[in-house]
Amino acid sequence: MEGRFDKYPTSPAFVLSDKSSEDVGRAMIEGGLQKQPFFIFNMDEAFRRIQHFKDMMPRVKIFYAMKCNDTEMMLKLAISQGIGFDCASPGEIYKLRKLNVCPTRIIYAMTSKTPEQMAYARKSGVRHTTFDTSYELKKLVEHWPDARLLIRIRVDSVCKVALGDKFGCDFDKEAIDLLEEAASLGLKVVGVAFHVGSICSSPESYVTGLQHARALFDHEATAGREMKIVDIGGGFLSERTDCIDQVSKLITAAVAELFPDPSIQIISEPGRYISDSSFTMYCSINNVRRSIKDGKQMNMIYIDDGVYGCLRDVEKWHYPKKFKRSTENDTGPLEEATLWGPSCDSEDRIMQDYTILLPRCVALDWLIFPGSGAYTITVSTRFSCLEIPLIRSVVSLELWNRIKDNEVFAANDFILNPDLSTPLPSTSPPLLQNHTLYERQ
């Protein structure tokens, strides 16, 4: 059963001394050998994001939410930076354990688990998990009685993906009843977790969550029990590095006021913020149809990835631009365009809530989607047996020198002095010519 979790192929990272990740994308396209869509993973950018998060919130330990991007070099970089991980399934735990990550650096942050999933996590050595219902507690007593639990509460916010619709109990009576039930069952609740929702634009929601957590810490203290962890979840905007600056000031001040005791661990599970900006997708255009509809010029652009692939939730900061070849002087005026994915489904329309403006494109041009590192590869489907684009990772000589000796990396994870135009392996299936079933019938 092993292969299923290791399927996504990885290529060694190019070590760049005086070239940028854009130079690599350009060389691959203009070299003419790269025919299929691909990602460039700029390891320096992911490194910068991790550093910036740590600098802005030194008290908050990162547990990277790998559900948003679990590709191998991304995980290896995160491991080399000493951060922990938020896993939401045994498959994610397996991936980390294969990379020798110590299970104590993992939190299984999923409130609804099957007995098998609980047993897998427990046998893997994972210690921490979350819950928000009485049924979960009953399962835990039987299948993971020594788990260290965090009660997940709901915190409302202004956000794009409202996780409170699905997860988290009310912080007052419901939470208190659950804490009492956990104690009566002999389970150990060590902390409070919340997630304000993904792409959260109300920074004060983190403060509300911390206040609710404080109230529950106080309740437990009154009952003679002690909690030690507050998990502030993810949800941080990824559009620009400075998006974290405002929210981190509020969080730092609230933590200092509400949890001054330094022995209380504050952890967080950022996903999108860490990985989004470090990936750029280069997508080939395989067809263009120009027509007039209701007196209006329509440009239908058919590209080689779509909503069933990696382009399901394309945010405004991923707005595509046309790749401009070195030989091209001017890309021309912008025109309205519709972007269609490669499947046979007419729902396969990319960014349909946006007006897409692009210069005129022809078949075999390329589009560039910046900031496409979160919830792209991990949410892609295998609809119609279409393949997921492969990744060319790139790292500066400076960062390579800092990380190369970390034991998570193998010598063949990197290529020095690479030929930048080298294409990635083809994702086309192997040709089969040996089947003659119908001929024999």
Ligand code: PLP
């Ligand atoms: N933690 C949990 C429990 C989540 O469900 C998610 C996303 O769904 C994350 C962390 C990561 O959130 P984000 O990518 O918005 O930072």
